[in-house]
Amino acid sequence: MLINIKVIAAALLPTCFLLAACGSGGSSDSGTSSRYVPETVSEAGVKDNYVNMARAAYGDSLSTALALREQAIVFIDNPTDANLQLAQAAYKAARIPYQQSEIMRWDTAITLANNLDFDGGPASVDEWEGQVNAWPLDESYIDSIIAGEEDINIALLVSQNGADENEANVTTGVHAIEFMLWGADTNGTGPGAGERPASDYANDGSCADAHCARRALYLKTAADLLVADLTAMADEWSEDAEITQGTLAYNFINSAQGLDYILGSMRAMATDELASARMSSGLVLGDPEEEHDCFSDLSHIAIYNNFRGVQNAFYGTYGDIEGESLADMVADKDRATFDNMAAALNSIESKMQQILDAGERPLNPIRFDQIIGQAQGATEREIAEAAVDELLALDSNLHAIQELLSLVEIGTGGGGDSN
Amino acid sequence: MAFRPLFLPIFLATSVTLTACGGGGGSGPGEEVVSLDDTQPQPVPAAPKDTQQLSGGNATVFDTSADAFSSRSANMTDIDRIKQFNLGNDFFENPWVAGSASTSSRDGVGALLNNNACQDCHIRDGRGHAPNVSLTENGTDFSSILLKAARANISSADRALIEQSLLGKIPDSSVGGQLQHDAIPDIMKEVELSVGYTTVAVNFSDGTRAVLRKPLWQLTSNYADSGFDFDDDTVFSARVAPPMIGMGLLALIPEADILAGEDPGDSNGDGISGRANYVWSLEDQAVTLGRFGWRAGQSSVLEQSAGAFANDMGLTSRLQLMNNCMPHQADCLAAPNGNGDSVSDYDYEVADPILDAVAFYSSHLGVPARRDVNNAEVQAGKSLFTEAGCGSCHVASYVTSASTEQPELSEQVIFPYTDLLLHDMGAELADFNIDNQPADDSALVEFLATAREWRTPPLWGIGLAKTVDPTATFLHDGRARTILEAVLWHGGEAEQSRQDVLQMTAQERDQLLTFLNDL
Numbered sequence: 001m002l003i004n005i006k007v008i009a010a011a012l013l014p015t016c017f018l019l020a021a022c023g024s025g026g027s028s029d030s031g032t033s034s035r036y037v038p039e040t041v042s043e044a045g046v047k048d049n050y051v052n053m054a055r056a057a058y059g060d061s062l063s064t065a066l067a068l069r070e071q072a073i074v075f076i077d078n079p080t081d082a083n084l085q086l087a088q089a090a091y092k093a094a095r096i097p098y099q100q101s102e103i104m105r106w107d108t109a110i111t112l113a114n115n116l117d118f119d120g121g122p123a124s125v126d127e128w129e130g131q132v133n134a135w136p137l138d139e140s141y142i143d144s145i146i147a148g149e150e151d152i153n154i155a156l157l158v159s160q161n162g163a164d165e166n167e168a169n170v171t172t173g174v175h176a177i178e179f180m181l182w183g184a185d186t187n188g189t190g191p192g193a194g195e196r197p198a199s200d201y202a203n204d205g206s207c208a209d210a211h212c213a214r215r216a217l218y219l220k221t222a223a224d225l226l227v228a229d230l231t232a233m234a235d236e237w238s239e240d241a242e243i244t245q246g247t248l249a250y251n252f253i254n255s256a257q258g259l260d261y262i263l264g265s266m267r268a269m270a271t272d273e274l275a276s277a278r279m280s281s282g283l284v285l286g287d288p289e290e291e292h293d294c295f296s297d298l299s300h301i302a303i304y305n306n307f308r309g310v311q312n313a314f315y316g317t318y319g320d321i322e323g324e325s326l327a328d329m330v331a332d333k334d335r336a337t338f339d340n341m342a343a344a345l346n347s348i349e350s351k352m353q354q355i356l357d358a359g360e361r362p363l364n365p366i367r368f369d370q371i372i373g374q375a376q377g378a379t380e381r382e383i384a385e386a387a388v389d390e391l392l393a394l395d396s397n398l399h400a401i402q403e404l405l406s407l408v409e410i411g412t413g414g415g416g417d418s419n
Numbered sequence: 420m421a422f423r424p425l426f427l428p429i430f431l432a433t434s435v436t437l438t439a440c441g442g443g444g445g446s447g448p449g450e451e452v453v454s455l456d457d458t459q460p461q462p463v464p465a466a467p468k469d470t471q472q473l474s475g476g477n478a479t480v481f482d483t484s485a486d487a488f489s490s491r492s493a494n495m496t497d498i499d500r501i502k503q504f505n506l507g508n509d510f511f512e513n514p515w516v517a518g519s520a521s522t523s524s525r526d527g528v529g530a531l532l533n534n535n536a537c538q539d540c541h542i543r544d545g546r547g548h549a550p551n552v553s554l555t556e557n558g559t560d561f562s563s564i565l566l567k568a569a570r571a572n573i574s575s576a577d578r579a580l581i582e583q584s585l586l587g588k589i590p591d592s593s594v595g596g597q598l599q600h601d602a603i604p605d606i607m608k609e610v611e612l613s614v615g616y617t618t619v620a621v622n623f624s625d626g627t628r629a630v631l632r633k634p635l636w637q638l639t640s641n642y643a644d645s646g647f648d649f650d651d652d653t654v655f656s657a658r659v660a661p662p663m664i665g666m667g668l669l670a671l672i673p674e675a676d677i678l679a680g681e682d683p684g685d686s687n688g689d690g691i692s693g694r695a696n697y698v699w700s701l702e703d704q705a706v707t708l709g710r711f712g713w714r715a716g717q718s719s720v721l722e723q724s725a726g727a728f729a730n731d732m733g734l735t736s737r738l739q740l741m742n743n744c745m746p747h748q749a750d751c752l753a754a755p756n757g758n759g760d761s762v763s764d765y766d767y768e769v770a771d772p773i774l775d776a777v778a779f780y781s782s783h784l785g786v787p788a789r790r791d792v793n794n795a796e797v798q799a800g801k802s803l804f805t806e807a808g809c810g811s812c813h814v815a816s817y818v819t820s821a822s823t824e825q826p827e828l829s830e831q832v833i834f835p836y837t838d839l840l841l842h843d844m845g846a847e848l849a850d851f852n853i854d855n856q857p858a859d860d861s862a863l864v865e866f867l868a869t870a871r872e873w874r875t876p877p878l879w880g881i882g883l884a885k886t887v888d889p890t891a892t893f894l895h896d897g898r899a900r901t902i903l904e905a906v907l908w909h910g911g912e913a914e915q916s917r918q919d920v921l922q923m924t925a926q927e928r929d930q931l932l933t934f935l936n937d938l
Contacts, residue, residue, distance in 0.1 A: 109484065136513060136522040144604065168516040168528075168535060184521045188761050276505030277513070284506055285772055287524040287760045294521055373762070389498055392505075411485035 041328040047258045049316045049323030051249050054104055055237040056318050060097030062230040068094045068177070069223035076216040079201035088181050091174075092298055098133070098174065099305035103313050105129055106268040109410035110255045111248065119246030121236050131161055132229050135292045137170040139179050142218070145171065152217045154225050172225055175292070180219040182295040189288045189373020191364075193297035260410045262313055262326055267398045268412040270310045275391035278303050283384060288369035299368040300359030307352045307391075311345055330401055337404050341397045344390065351387035355380065474879040474938070475665050475786030476819070476831025487787045487883045488544040488664050492827040495783065500827075507780025510773050511537040511544075515732060517603040518757030518768065527757020527768030529733040530606040530750070531599035531743055533565045537777070540564075540660035540731065544784055545880075545887035547660035549634065549897030550614050557613035557637065564659045564897055565731065566598040566612070566638065569850075571862040571870075572652040581863045584697040584706040587716065588864055593640045593647040595745050597730045598655075606750050611639040616898075621907050624922045629907055633847075634898050635855050647747050654858040654870055656850040657896035658713050662887075664880050665835060666711065666720045667782030667828045671819035672839065674708055680814060680838040691811050691912045693840040696874070698866045701725070701738045710839050713895045714865040715874040721778040728769050728777075735767035736774045783827065786835075786879045789937050800934025803927055807919035812875040812912070814838040836878035836938065843871045845910025848894070871911060882936035902935050903928070 038045070071090040075083040104125045111124035122128035141160075150156055160171040170176055182194030201219075202212045233248075241247035252258055278299070282290030291299035312318045316325025331338040358366040358380050366380050374381040402409065473479040478492035491504045514536040515528035528535045540547050540563040547563025569588035573581075580586040590596035598610045616632035623629070636657065640649050678695060685692045696709035700718045709715035717723040722738060729739035735756070744751035757768040765771075791797050804810060813836040822829040849857040850870040858870035868874075873895060881902060884891045892900055899905035909917045923931065 136516055136520070136525050138516040138520045138522075138526075140517065140520060141604070168514040168520075168525075272505065272508070276502070277509040280502050281506055281509045284502065284776075285524055285760075285770065286762055287770075289521050289523050289761050388502070392498055392501055409482060409484065 037331075038324045038328060041324045041332055043259060045324035046262075046316065046326060046329065047253055049321070049325065050258070050262060050313075051237060051242060051253060052321050052323065053312060053316070053318040054101070054249070054252075055234070055239075056321050057097055057101035057104075057312075058230065058234040058237055060319070061094070061101050062227070062234045064090070064094035064097055065223070065226050065230050069220075069227050072177075072181075072219050072223045075198075076201060076203075076220055079198045079203060079216075081198045084181065084196075084198045084201075088296065091178060091181055091296065092301060094174070095293070095298060095301045096305050099302050100309040100312060100318065102129075102133070102306060103265050103269050103309035106265045106412035107248070107252075107261060109264070109412065110257050110261050111251060114251055116246055116248065116251055119244065121232055121247060125233070125248065128229065128233060130167070131158065132173045132226065132233075133175070134161070134167060134170045134173055135175050136168055137175045137179060138168045139184060139295075141169045142171060142176060142179060146211050146214045146218055152214055152221055154221055154228070157218075157221055157225055172222060173229075174226065175295070176222050177219065177226065178293060178295045180215065180222065185289070185295055185297060185369070187288075189286075189370055191367070191370060193367075194295040257408065257410055259326065259329075259405065260408045263398060263402055263405075263407050264410040264412050266310050266313050267395065269306060270391050271395045271398070272412075274303060274306045274310075275388050278306065279384060279391075280388045282368070282372040283381065283388065286372060288372050290372065291368050294369070297367040297369055298359075300356050303368070304352050304356040307348065311349065314341065314345065326401070326405075329405055333404050337397075337400050341401065344394055344397050348387055348390045348394070351383050351390070354383050355387065358383075470832070471816075471834055472789045472792045473832070474789055474834045475668055476828075476833050478665075478668065478783075478785050478827050478831060479788045480785030481788050483787065483790065483883065483886065485543060485887055488662055488784060488880060488887050490785045492667075492783045492785045494827045500779075503776055503779050504783050506773075507776035507778070510777050511541075511780055514539075515734060516757075518755045520757070523757070523760035524770060524773065525757075527734055529601075529603035530754035531609055531748070532601050532603070532733040533597075533599055533731045534562060534601070535732060537727065537732075541663050542660075542888040542891070544663040546662045546884055546891045546893075547897065548888075548890045548892040549657075549659060551890075552615055557615045559613050561600050561612050564657060565600070566636070567656040567658060567865075568594060568596060568598060568649070568653050569656070569862070569864040570650055570652050571654050571852075571858060578863070581866065584699055584866050587699065587866050591650050591653040593642050593649050593653075593745070595743060597743070598638065599730075599733070599743065602751075603754065606754055607641055607748075609641055609745075609748065611641065613637045621921070623925075623928070625924060627925065629903065631904050631907060632898055632900070634896060636851070638853060642745075642747065645747070647745075649853055652852075654850045654852060654862055654864055656713075656864060656870075659892065659895060659897035661713065661876065662880060662884065663781055664784045665786040665833070665877065666723075666784070667825055668786070668819055668831060668833050669710055669835060669837075669839065669877065670720055670782065671822055671825065671828050671831075672710075672817045672833075672835075673820050676817055677708065677710075677839050680840055689808070689811065690915055691808070691842065693812065693838060693842055693912075694867065694872070695839075696841050696865070696867050709866060709874075712865075713873060713876070714868040715839060715841060716865040716868070719778075720782045721774070724778045724781055725769075725774060728774070734769050736769040737765075737767060737771055738774070740767055782825065786833075787883055790882075791937050794933070794937070796930050796933045797937045798934075799927075800930035800932065800937075803923065803931045804934055807916045807931075809916055810836075811916075812838050812840070812842055813878055814875075834879060834938075837875045839874060841868050841872040841874055842913070843869070843911035844873050844913060845871060847910050848873065848896075848908060878935065878938050880938065882938050903932060906931075 068090040071087040075087040107125045117123035145160060157171045163169045183196030185194045200212060201216050236248040241249040242253060244250055278292055293299040293302050315327045316323050371380045371384050477494045480490040480493045482490050495501060516522055516526045517529055518527035520526040534540050542563060549564055550558025550560040552558040568591035573589045577589055594609045600608060600610050600612050602608045615635045617635060619631045619633050621629045621631060638655060681693050681695055683692050683694045696715040697706050698709040698716055698718050700707040702719060702722055707718040709718055711717040711723040717726055725736045725738035728734040728736055730743060733743050735742055759765050760770060815836055816834050819828055819831045819833060846857040850864055851857055860869055860871050862870045864870050893902060893905035894908055899908055906920055
């Protein structure tokens with residue numbers, strides 16, 4: 001199965017380079033103007049296409065994570081400012097496909113009772129993602145491990161992730177790597193992210209605090225684990241997996257609630273996770289560290305691509321993949337419901353694009369933590385607040401679609417006290 | 420809310436009847452029911468049976484999935500209020516971090532704590548569970564249950580303060596008023612906890628036997644070696660995290676309607692007394708009626724939230740400025756705090772907007788609709804519930820007060836099945852000493868509540884408890900694995916109801932449970 005993935009990952013490399021390139025300015029296609037319309041649309045067709053999208057999104061997440069690990073190793077071997085920046089750029093590129101894949105996360109309702117870990121792979125995306133993308137992260141816990149004596153290896157990081165039944169003891173995944181590359185952001189709502197010096201990784205005897213070697217080992221180990229985790233998830237969506245019992249792809253294809261899950265995921269991401277926890281909490285509280293990429297100040301990339309994930313799920317698109325979709329089913333049944341949804345998504349898209357553009361401006365960019373600090377009425381804050389309101393209002397579009405297609409509202413609350 | 424359903428007057432009339440029934444089955448306190456208008460009592464038109472489907476009035480939600488307890492009031496439409504609810508959800512759901520971290524709005528948890536996320540005890544906004552045991556080992560999963568501690572032998576001066584509701588209790592001198600069984604890194608945990616169970620057989624009159632489990636708590640203070648063991652007279656109280664639904668509606672039950680159910684001297688001779696707990700309100704700085712918590716020890720959702728932040732999570736707030744360390748717990752006292760955030764200074768850990776949002780969230784979790792109100796078996800079970808006198812304490816219905824601040828919850832006909840009063844539930848369910856012996860009935864353990872008294876818990880949503888979390892258990896200490904087991908533990912004032920249930924046929928028991936599972 002691993003061999004398969006490598007082939008797929010290699011095949012997808014051009015796509016992901018394209019996506020990485022787009023990261024600086026966002027993707028160009030708006031999703032609707034020249035939308036692919038299949039001749040027929042069926043539940044099976046929608047699900048098949050969704051599996052293709054998942055395969056591509058996790059494949060891109062894996063290949064960009066491999067690139068991130070490679071740049072991290074280059075930096076560790078030769079800890080210069082230039083190499084640190086290359087590693088940071090690789091982190092940024094990796095956020096693009098992963099944040100789009102995150103729409104897959106709310107899968108407990110279709111996985112929990114099915115004991116999907118019997119094949120040795122992850123039992124659900126929900127269970128798996130805690131090791132990959134958990135937040136908030138208590139950085140002092142990572143520092144205490146680095147300053148400690150225990151051998152730093154994958155087993156230690158896994159055992160310490162969520163240690164003492166504390167999910168904030170995040171020792172693995174994207175945000176741990178982010179902290180290792182940037183350090184804490186002490187700039188408040190002003191411009192600037194974490195400013196970890198390359199000398200934190202000095203290997204020429206000039207290390208200031210005697211922890212540089214362990215820091216390097218930590219960064220490499222966390223990157224190794226991220227690659228291993230994404231490999232395991234990509235395996236769950238491979239072509240072989242589609243016909244192998246116990247995989248997430250097989251389970252999804254054979255689930256009677258496949259479409260309910262797609263719609264439920266859109267609601268969970270758009271109206272709850274993205275609108276509220278990832279955008280509104282910070283905007284309401286005015287605390288600049290209320291952003292999930294708080295060390296790197298790259299939340300504009302993260303939230304833009306979370307929204308892309310919502311669009312992807314509806315239109316059946318990812319990268320250059322397109323196929324039968326929920327949107328086709330809706331358009332088939334009631335054009336007005338489709339038009340309303342498309343208009344709502346387009347309007348949000350334009351606002352998310354402006355947030356992305358503000359963060360990526362070459363001169364005086366406005367990052368999301370600066371938007372959090374802006375006064376009421378400031379341009380970017382108004383755009384962000386409008387995006388939040390429209391994301392919340394998407395709930396009524398989603399309910400209309402749910403009724404139109406006779407779908408069932410599924411539980412999206414996660415796995416309970418063990419997650 | 421400008422929109423007012425046309426059928427509200429019918430609801431109102433119905434609920435008057437129900438309140439009257441609940442107060443004492445029509446004889447006794449029921450006569451004191453507050454009349455909603457000055458006209459003479461007149462025959463009340465029978466309400467359509469399915470009005471009772473809406474347990475939470477117009478705030479009722481229609482979700483029967485594992486998320487059934489996690490939706491906002493269905494009639495909440497204002498986008499700013501939805502944002503406030505979601506902000507509260509964010510901070511209810513996500514873990515808090517030890518101080519002082521980059522995520523400065525979410526730091527400062529501990530140093531001593533029971534858990535670091537609200538949601539981890541109130542699993543999917545539902546109830547927690549008692550630890551399970553294996554064949555060979557005691558249970559040690561205290562992730563959604565905690566123990567409180569109060570002294571029994573106290574001075575008459577302290578007793579007088581408690582009787583005036585100026586003081587809740589005298590805490591244990593080793594660990595304080597609550598046993599925090601967890602701590603942030605490098606801080607000593609104050610206790611080690613485990614539990615085993617003995618079995619208790621109960622026979623129904625038809626020969627059927629139920630086997631219940633009775634907890635035997637094993638509690639050790641880690642400060643014993645340094646001269647601070649538990650006090651000899653400390654009374655312990657095990658509390659599972661209760662479900663979060665409908666709290667704002669309970670807050671709006673008119674005080675007079677609650678007090679109308681009181682019968683401290685059992686003047687109507689039905690064996691059921693019922694007393695209000697009066698507590699010191701930190702918010703109002705006054706003695707107020709207690710409504711929330713297993714012993715009605717909190718007067719408002721806001722104070723309950725601040726209390727849980729302080730005691731369960733070690734997070735200070737504007738209402739709870741003191742950390743939960745004892746004077747002899749030097750490492751706890753020296754631990755970093757999470758005061759303020761990256762843009763503002765304040766002398767506590769939970770910022771005001773976050774405390775307010777969590778309280779708002781907790782007030783607005785919708786109660787799920789009943790699924791099968793008109794089913795014949797459900798109806799039969801409801802009759803049995805009434806005949807066995809269960810409704811004397813589990814009072815079915817109220818109309819909430821008018822509230823401009825909480826328009827979704829204002830003037831709603833609700834069916835919580837509680838009187839929010841304290842009742843003696845017998846020695847078996849009483850708080851206990853270190854040797855698991857029931858505490859003396861005279862001890863006041865939480866304001867006016869004795870070691871045997873518990874607030875009638877609402878029953879709404881109970882039928883979905885295990886849908887929301889399959890590991891959920893029942894009663895204050897989670898000993899009951901099923902709803903029937905919980906019924907069979909009822910003693911004290913509920914002894915006669917329990918006897919009535921023991922006399923039921925298998926079919927009647929099924930009907931009773933079918934009704935309870937429909938709530």
